[in-house]
Amino acid sequence: MESRLRLFLLTPLMVSILLCNSGCSLFRHKTRTSNEPATSSGPVVVDAAASATTATVTEPVLEPKVERRKIKTPKIHSSDFEIGMFGGILGIEDFGSHSVYGARVDFHISESFFLQGAYGRSRGGKTTAESLSGNIQVLSSANRNYNYYNLSLGWDALPGEVFVGENRAYNSALYFIVGAGGTKFAGDNHFTVNGGFGYRVLVNNWVSARIDIRDYLYDTALLNSPKKVVNNLEATLGLSFYF
């Protein structure tokens, strides 16, 4: 009798517990699906994921060996510098005209202006007095070496194009240049101002050919003679490369 009564009381209790469990699960399922995108896996997936996470903590299932590729963006290199050589004729006042050669480096500040550093060498010949008299020597052989350097500012005043035939055009620029530097001649150093103009033609985007006409002015007092201003005119052809 007592066991029947116990069975009678325990059966509804078990049924209510079972219903409660399934109701809570259903409720939980609905709550999750309202937050997440709708999937058919429902609570089973969530439970499986949770158990998988627990398992990962204790023992990793997969060890990812992914090596990240380093993506290096190529740099844009500048080509503002121009290096070149030149050769031509330099007229040294009183000492005749002789060959001159040297090197130049240009730095293009903007599309219109550039800075130029130059170094050149030449050699003075005999003066008229030396040639006529025969035994007078104004300067020793070593002192006839003519070296100069200068730093100048150039202005590309007239940029344009040169047309060769119907299908070829080359970029060009007529420029004016002025600067200062030094000249070593006759054993003396002279502060020298220079000025002139030139014409640059670009063979391609990296190579240019140019003609330069330059005047160099400095004070000199050769052999204690009265000081005078010397004008040395120079005409050169040059080839230079942008880098």
Added chain:
Amino acid sequence: MRRLCALCLLLLSAVTTDAGAMPSWVPFFGGPKVYREVVVADPYIEMHSGPGTGFPVFFVVGRGDNVSVLTRRTDWYLVREHQGREGWVTEQQLARTLELNGKQINLEIPTLENLSKHRFEGSVMFGDFGGASLTSIGVSYGFSDHLSMELAAGAAPGNIYDVDLVTLSLTHTMLPAKRISPYLLLGTGQIHTSVHTTQAQKVDNTNQISFVGAGVLYI
């Protein structure tokens, strides 16, 4: 002689390269082989025949097309479009193109804000040194925004004496982020003095010098 021949061949190869193409000598100077690719975002970009406003526009590249950036010269960029045409584009137009990942291109254009980040600086000076005209060049390295070291060499041919100078100086810039900044400098060096050969007495000596200075920098 062999070196001279090699140099001549190098120059010849550079000159005879097709117009616009990268010459073979560029890799020797670390020239780029892989170029930056960008996508045109504006309706179009204009390709000029040379790096200057005076050079004519000969081609336009439309929105969405890729171009390779070969080099920069002052404010102009040499680009190559997919059919191989090369032309010069202004900095303003290139700054509005996109990287392949869709981000706007960063051309690292110098501004007042990032000017203090640069480390090397070159200088050219003209002036007066005891009546003689001084010409000087120098290079400086910045240890920080405030402190830099400069190595300079100068020559001042005078009427009586010629002066040659080599100096090493430390410069302290007080307000590096400002457009106008005072600076102090402290330096040492060597000065070589020689008399003109036309003078009777020959003086030729080298002395050590130290100097302090101050100035105002305007950027």
